[in-house]
Amino acid sequence: MNNFIFENKTKVYFGKGCVGEYLPKIAAVHGDKVLFAYGGGSIKKNGVYEEVIAALEKAGKTIIEFPGIMENPTYKKVLEGTKLVKEKQVDWILAVGGGSVMDCSKAISMAAVSEKDVWDEYWAKKGVVDFEPMPLGVIVTASGTGSECNGGAVITNEEVMIKTDRDYPKCNPEFALMDPTYTYTVPTKQMVAGSFDILSHVMETYFSEPDEDNVSDDISEALMRGVITSLRAALVNPEDYTARSNLMWLSTMAENRIIKLGKKCDFECHQMEHQISAYTNCSHGCGLAVLHPVYYRHICQAGAKKFTRFAENVWKIPRNGRTDEEMAEAGVEALADFIREIGLPTTLREVGVEKKEDLKEIADSCYLVDGSYKKMTHEEILEIFLECF
Structure with missing residues (x-):
């Protein structure tokens, strides 16, 4: 085999009921204000939204909702989330959804603390992440991208019609909650x-x-x-x-x-x-x-x-x-x-x-x-x- 260096910092909680069991304890050791990022609203139809809200409220967190992350997340959406994080002085991000929600949230976690244009510096080209992104956790509701256990994020810049994938180990989520029953209602x-x-x-x-x-x-x-x-x-x-x-x-x-x-x-x-x-x-x-x-x-x-x-x-x-x-x-x-x-x-x-x-x-x-x-x-x-x- 060729030489390699291996790193993966994400802690996985896997199985039926893991969100209700573990999220309140995890949230308790994170900051007061959480950005709750999700997609088109399917989590409000299948009970996931209510379960996550209940767990965060149990931990006494102030919840800032950021809905509407699309299937192929755009850099415009990243900037929208970044603006909200800064305005509300968010402490950490919880992404609930599939790969698109996770990817967009990773980019926000970088843009929220970097002074640089993250598209120009980290997606248009491979950059060096010499800072700590905002803490990020994920709850997986759809299987496919594997974004829950890597630092990869695919972002589309609509202005230049370029869709780019970059993987930065520092963008790995701190934790991933994975309940397979959450995927039952995926079309x-x-x-x-x-x-x-x-x-x-x-x-x-x-x-x-x-x-x-x-x-x-x-x-x-x-x-x-x-x-x-x-x-x-x-x-x-x-x-x-x-x-x-x-x-x-x-x-x-x-x-x-x-x-x-x-x-x-x-x-x-x-x-x-x-x-x-x-x-x-x-x-x-x-x-x-x-x-x-x-x-x-x-x-x-x-x-x-x-x-x-x-x-x-x-x-x-x-x-x-x-x-x-x-x-x-x-x-x-x-x-x-x-x-x-x-x-x-x-x-x-x-x-x-x-x-x-x-x-x-x-x-x-x-x-x-x-x-x-x-x-x-x-x-x-x-x-x-x-x-x-």
């Missing part, structure tokens, strides 16, 4: 898209060097099999606690940095989807479902050994005399079949791209990253987009 399409995002996170680590036997690849294969099995079970019964608890922890395991240790990682497909959703505001998981099979058809022969393992160990495809190159292709097609099985989109038209003419501008705006078995160019990204259209 089926959102649950499926989030679950595919989990699978994508694992694949982008797995499909990269080194290819020699290593712990990360072994864990990744188990995680991918787990996502496939648990998603199928959750589609049959959305309140299957075993399936929903597995999906919640699979999401965390995919993005708590463990499987990335010693790996190069291939984030190119994620970068491509970021720019598609920067232009269309589509669901991240849906965009990834469209792009992944086509992207992998372009690179699988360059990484045939690993794609063969994927076919054999994840999809259980028998050799039957196939070459590595044929097995690699079979693994990619099994992924494409699974995407159709779970009902995710398979074309860019389905996620909001209306004109082929727009695709060149989107392709040219994509970051080119290292780690892939085959180095992308903007021209090849455009080819992929056209094939997906």
